[in-house]
Amino acid sequence: MADYRVPLKDMSFLLFDVFKADAMWQQLPKLAENVDKDTAEAILQECAKIAEQEIAPISQQGHETGVSFNHGDVTTAPGFKDAFNTYVEGGWPALGGDPQYGGMGMPKILTAQHEEMLCSADISFTLYPVLTAGAALSLAKHGSEELKQRYLTRMYAGDWSASMCLTESHAGSDLGIIRTKAIPQDDGSYSITGSKIFITGGEHDLTENIVHLVLAKLPDAPAGPRGISLFLVPKFHVNDDETLGERNNVSCGSIEHKMGINASATCVMNFDGAKGYLIGELNKGLACMFTMMNFERIGVGIQGLGAAVRSYQNALEYAKDRLQGKAATGLKNIGKEADSIMVHGDVRRMLLNMKALNEGSRALSTYIAMQLDYATYGEGEQQAKGEALAALMTPLAKAFFTDLGFENTVTGQQVFGGHGFIREWGQEQLVRDARITQIYEGTNGIQAMDLLARKVVGSKGQLMQVFIDEMRAYINENQNDNMQEFIEPLTTAVDDLVELSDYLLEKSTHNVNEIGAAANDYLHVFGYTAMAFVWAKMAAVALAKQATGDDFYESKLKTARYYFTRLLPRRISLIASAKSGCDVLFDIDDDLF
């Protein structure tokens, strides 16, 4: 397997040339005090070192060894503890945290690049800190001052990690029907009883304490999602002097044996009258969770991207090294018996698919992260616009990047031929690890419904209009000869997206099943169109910088052409399918399947 190399140049290009992150930071006082371009570049370089040198090297061993379970204890794979300690010593758990409690206050547009690096290095490892960061977000926004002083500071310090305990075996994504109970106690705490499954990092040996955020219902709570509350349940009680006390009544019952992310502990967590503390208001638990969700969901999208980037790097190195067959135009490798497989059109197609989709996903995730930053740190109209775009594009980020991420890991495996199937080459791990990203944190089908039903139809098209307006403005500003090859197909794609959105808005008023029938195709039409928008932006910068003679811009421009020529057309069939209506889905009885 190729050594992982962080695409720092592309990250810097996106942050500062394409999206002008430094200008945004200067505009937003809460960010201006924490970050500028030099700081950001230094952070990315330091983070690259840890990803390349500490985390990437333990990935394959983690895949082969996995985590082990013994009487409630979970032992992580060889090297994980050392790498985690190095990560903590570098101060990374604090990166995106609230400065009031020891966080570094870095914007999402920067932590998103940080997450990508970690995930390219190893998704399993990354899950331990990112789950903690997600829980910290929720706690920072909704927790009491006491809880924040006691727990949040230690999570930022990396002493303690966290888990998110939502799913129950009978309920899956239908949180309204969870059964975990919270009984109010005289001291203001709650006694939590129930069993949760699929809890990432629910138990492990990396930190001395684990802070569980748990969804549960009071006995007299309203039925359904409006009766859910959020509780903080520590693995070990915390004494008033901040030392650890006795073990709380929470334990890991077993771990799952999975297709991938073998080195991530996926736990069954049993709460047996465990002491918990309310976060936020009673029965408002889902809202507290959703604070975290938008950040986590784009994070899961970035996991898919991370695996795909690694797969591309490996596949490219293999394709350049592998001598087999001859060019269609005759042997190029004079004096040798075969050419490298780079001469074959279909191999180039696979590599360019990966390159164009990965770089497009990175650009689009950077754009969406920027909207989250406007929503968090902006004011007035700017904030409102950021919120609208973040709400609209969060499900897109999660589902689109993971669908493409999985596709790209499979493509990268295919480049290796038979060796791609052999474990020692590392490509099959990426496929297996990436696969979960399409499933957890809400399946991609659920994301598609969130996008079309809640965000597009739910806002009567208003959220989508915000994005359409932005793309139209960009198109109008870039009507020039050089950009025409990109602006023209982008315009068509935007027109078609508007037309499809209107079509579905209208149709769904007659039959609500039209939404579920079209949702998955719609999400992908939206995705390819939004990706065309960011590819046009990248092409514009590359055109402007082409005169520098730097190959990077030449490569960017040609990859943009590839995207518009060969990948954007995918939307055409998707539109046809999205418009085909719900009858063919619902006019067939369940018994006839």
Place this chain on the structure above:
Amino acid sequence: MADYRVPLKDMSFLLFDVFKADAMWQQLPKLAENVDKDTAEAILQECAKIAEQEIAPISQQGHETGVSFNHGDVTTAPGFKDAFNTYVEGGWPALGGDPQYGGMGMPKILTAQHEEMLCSADISFTLYPVLTAGAALSLAKHGSEELKQRYLTRMYAGDWSASMCLTESHAGSDLGIIRTKAIPQDDGSYSITGSKIFITGGEHDLTENIVHLVLAKLPDAPAGPRGISLFLVPKFHVNDDETLGERNNVSCGSIEHKMGINASATCVMNFDGAKGYLIGELNKGLACMFTMMNFERIGVGIQGLGAAVRSYQNALEYAKDRLQGKAATGLKNIGKEADSIMVHGDVRRMLLNMKALNEGSRALSTYIAMQLDYATYGEGEQQAKGEALAALMTPLAKAFFTDLGFENTVTGQQVFGGHGFIREWGQEQLVRDARITQIYEGTNGIQAMDLLARKVVGSKGQLMQVFIDEMRAYINENQNDNMQEFIEPLTTAVDDLVELSDYLLEKSTHNVNEIGAAANDYLHVFGYTAMAFVWAKMAAVALAKQATGDDFYESKLKTARYYFTRLLPRRISLIASAKSGCDVLFDIDDDLF
């Protein structure tokens, strides 16, 4: 995991209602003496029993345990030996074999269904007998009478198995540059020396002897593919009295650790002056191999289908059982807290995608198997047509069915949500097993080149014309009101395929790189069009039988509508991509990737 149930009714529908296999058999004397409808039905029923009751139950254990290697010996997973013995006792290794040497002489159209059942039950298990059957084909056609009497009879009896030793580590699919040497000996045999990798069933404990078919080159052989010869190298020498003699100088050096098909032994085979016997003529080894290839490649296509069928059955059972969420139109499951997930449009989409693509693949593979039978058993014009269609559609079968098979196993896993990722539920095994089918026996990229470069461009469109003529004739015969909903889109698809083929034929005369650039998209355009053709045929029969009131035909008709409405449009984007030209692939230097 659901119990596997063989889709016997669909198989019978295809054989006798859609493709009139019994009429074909009566027409062809060499088949008429061996098989009729009753025999065929009995064979399928018996085979279903062994697939459902003997092979399916050992699949999951095989995945978890895998094969083990110890000083050159390979031990198969628990239960494999018993299941294999039962398979042999049933006489199944002889099914498609030459009756002169103890085979049953059954046509491919029937053995294809048999292979699908076995693969749905377990691909790993199935590889042991199907590799043997493939080698037997080659031996039956090209081996000397002595070799056939000595080896073929025992392979049909199931006493001995076989392996195909082609790949070498440096050469992969580029067989022209293999290095294994064959030195002629005074006794007319050859001394074989070299190392082969990725040898399925190269060593195991299921049979007392293993017959290796090995590609090697004589010291003075012409360079490249025209210097390759084929040799039979037994694991144990065979004495003149047919007892086993000493061990030959062939051994298993190691086995691979893979993403899937864990219970199939993938071996490194070392030949160290092993005694081998020439099959066919010197330097004509590739031709002898290709006898087997057409049968094997459609077989690999059917492996992909087999895994997908199993995945569909599991996913359907899960979707019906799983109560979660509510219908968009309001709770249907009165008195319960949730509906089954069958109410969700996107779940129905996933299941119907699988159903329509699986049934379409089964129909198309049956059609192609029929062409192989005409090619093998037919005469005159009928044989020539069978040969043309088999040659054209073999790469299609291999690549299209395995790409769809993998897609469908992934889709079936997605229906399970988080449980799909957990090993005990069985869905992830199907994904991992199906994945290899896109890679081995020539990657799907190589198949796409075989189709477009060799078969379509190579014949100047003549092979394709044979198929186009057949589809046009069918269209002309079915111009009636009932069939219009299928005939109209089929006509458009055929017109577009013709136009695309002509376009690429013309373009490739200017630049041969246009072929490699378009090959993968072209194969899929062809596939969806051919599948529309067989779906139209199925719909016609279902319409004619609708009056019987049998739900089977109702289901078939609605699935046909689903295919034409939601899946056939996939070809539109593929055509756009196939026509986009090779410049975006080749105008970017390797260094810019």
